[in-house]
Amino acid sequence: MAAIVKMRKGNYTNTLAVENVIHYITRTRSCDTDNQAFVFGGLGVDEHDPEMMCQQFRQVQSIYQKENHGVRVMHEVITFLPYEIIDINGVNRIREIAYKFASIYYLSGFQVVYAVHTDSNHTHIHYAVNATNFMDGYKFNYKLPELEHRREYLNRVMQECLGRVPALQWIDDIGWAPRYYNELCESCEHSGFLI
Numbered sequence: 629m630a631a632i633v634k635m636r637k638g639n640y641t642n643t644l645a646v647e648n649v650i651h652y653i654t655r656t657r658s659c660d661t662d663n664q665a666f667v668f669g670g671l672g673v674d675e676h677d678p679e680m681m682c683q684q685f686r687q688v689q690s691i692y693q694k695e696n697h698g699v700r701v702m703h704e705v706i707t708f709l710p711y712e713i714i715d716i717n718g719v720n721r722i723r724e725i726a727y728k729f730a731s732i733y734y735l736s737g738f739q740v741v742y743a744v745h746t747d748s749n750h751t752h753i754h755y756a757v758n759a760t761n762f763m764d765g766y767k768f769n770y771k772l773p774e775l776e777h778r779r780e781y782l783n784r785v786m787q788e789c790l791g792r793v794p795a796l797q798w799i800d801d802i803g804w805a806p807r808y809y810n811e812l813c814e815s816c817e818h819s820g821f822l823i
Contacts, residue, residue: 640701641698645700646682646686646700649701651678653703653743653756656678666723666745667723668743671731671733671740672739672762681739685758693765702759702768705753706726707752725785725789726742726753728788728789729785738757738760740757740758
């Protein structure tokens with residue numbers, strides 16, 4: 629089992645950023661009638677209603693007067709290799725990984741929405757993370773020690789849920805990536821940098 633975690637590059641500063649990302653990952657846009665998310669949920673938000681999720685992200689940003697200050701939402705993806713066989717038990721374990729990894733954001737004070745997608749040749753999990761902390765109003769900030777902590781936490785979750793951990797190595801300007809990074813990049817549709 630191998631996985632990569634990527635922060636999606638993008639300008640998530642506009643007024644519709646929260647709605648665009650949440651509706652994209654939950655596959656609740658009008659154009660998504662044939663392309664459904666396998667499962668979605670969230671922590672710190674109504675886990676069943678994407679419209680309410682958006683409203684709750686905006687409420688936290690409004691309380692701390694961050695609606696017009698920089699990035700409004702972070703978009704992250706965990707991708708599994710396309711040739712890995714994911715049976716129904718595997719997909720259920722992926723759902724558990726999605727929930728458990730989402731908890732690292734929530735326990736740090738950030739609302740998070742997650743969705744498991746099985747509609748491509750590789751199963752992947754999307755995360756929309758409110759860039760404003762609901763406990764103190766501070767904005768989400770990536771630093772290397774935090775990324776390392778998240779990688780270690782993901783490894784523990786993978787070991788617990790799947791019984792194995794992806795072999796990751798540090799690649800300059802990219803981050804934590806599987807030893808066969810080039811093969812993965814060619815097979816993945818998502819862009820961004822890996823941690």
